[in-house]
Amino acid sequence: MTSGKPPAGADKPPATSSKPPATSDKPAAGLPRRRQRLSDQETEQRMLAAALGMVHRAGLTVSLDHISFEDVIREAGVSRSAVYRRWPYKDLFFSDLLKELAKGSSPAIAGTNPRAVTAVNRILLERLDWLTDPGRRMALAGEALRQSALAEFETFHESPEWRTYFALHATFLSLPDGDLRDDVQTALTTAERALITGLATSYERVTQLLGLRLRPQHGAGFTTIAGLASALIRGLVLMAPTNPAVATERFDANPFGAPEQASWSPPALGMASVVLSHLEPDPEVEFDEQRLATVREAIERGDWAKG
Template structure:
């Protein structure tokens, strides 16, 4: 029953309530006996409470960066701009170029994902729950899911930063988890705003905000994410991009 209902929610997305999920439809689609269902959940509200717990455990929400496609996309951008690594300023510009391409792709994925809409709606649903065991359990599950999500995003940022010979600015006294939290909050806010403000998804700017050799087409999600992340990054003075180091990186990226 829970697996069937999760599939229904993930197909249609979660509203701020679960009113669009029919208990009888779940029973039918799950192919289980009604008598067995009502022994397990004498009242349908008990079933929906368990469904909220399952959703909050984060078994399905879009988790953003770190998948194979994103990793391949980063490698392609770096390989296309290897010469940018030769100077500290252009190293930062390369990080911004990765964000320029990746932020829009991530935004469009989240905007079109029922699972991601469900994850956002679940946070709103949680706020409406009365105090009690269910609210506490959903909050605990959301906290665990959020920590896992931010950990993955922070790990991706840390990996790419090291790959490019950059580091976090020591004077800001912030870790990659802080960067991931701020970037994640920005992309979520834009996803929530986009239905009422479609230009967030469609508007483009010819700009060069981070010192690349030339201007490029920027989206609002890319400007928002890059504006945050780039605030924290600087070239690592301990790293010298020699020809040998560049060739080692090229081999690594083309063989992984």
């Protein structure tokens, strides 16, 4: 992921000089102003935050070669001497940056997808009366997935943070064997576990709200289903640049017994097919006015999407 050998002179601390840095700010009186001394920890945090922002704006692609160490120092607003004290070689910094990226801790990745949550809430509230018919419960789940899957796909497709996260997954195997590769793999595994667990929890809550249950004969739990659905959407995101129809194609269909046809996208059909193949109406659940009111309140509060 990182470039090989650092350029000549870039891997050693700069020579000390009695002159102030050329980029030092000066007050109106013309006297040089001393840069506030930061702790090593503050320097590290600023450098990593600046580099993360640069990577997320530009994307990771298959390397970090497009990220300049000097640009990171400048954007972080820290002294070069403090940076080289913390990372004597620039490759050590880029190793730490890779591990930070692998954590998937940016709000765009670790947080709930608001577009998908809004889409699901709207669909459920508009068609709440479908719950009184066991046959239409599956159709309602299909409609919720039709909207949320497209929102999820579009978020992944448009987000530099998600593109970087996917690129890191796809290319970390190119790292040489050793501690760095092990650390990146551990960070990716931990981040993935958290993401899939959160998605599985949302699926389970919506399933219960809609009076559905897992098909006993399938044996798969919500974590497995969430992993499969996520993998499908990510695969379509990776295909989209060379197959634009994945993102743009729409077709009228009614695959899950809704009263009318609706416009489906490939991501929506794929995700709904994966998820609903594992679900069925729960024969022990009946919806009366009181239960419908309880479900409405839960949806309006967004209970199903809370961590």
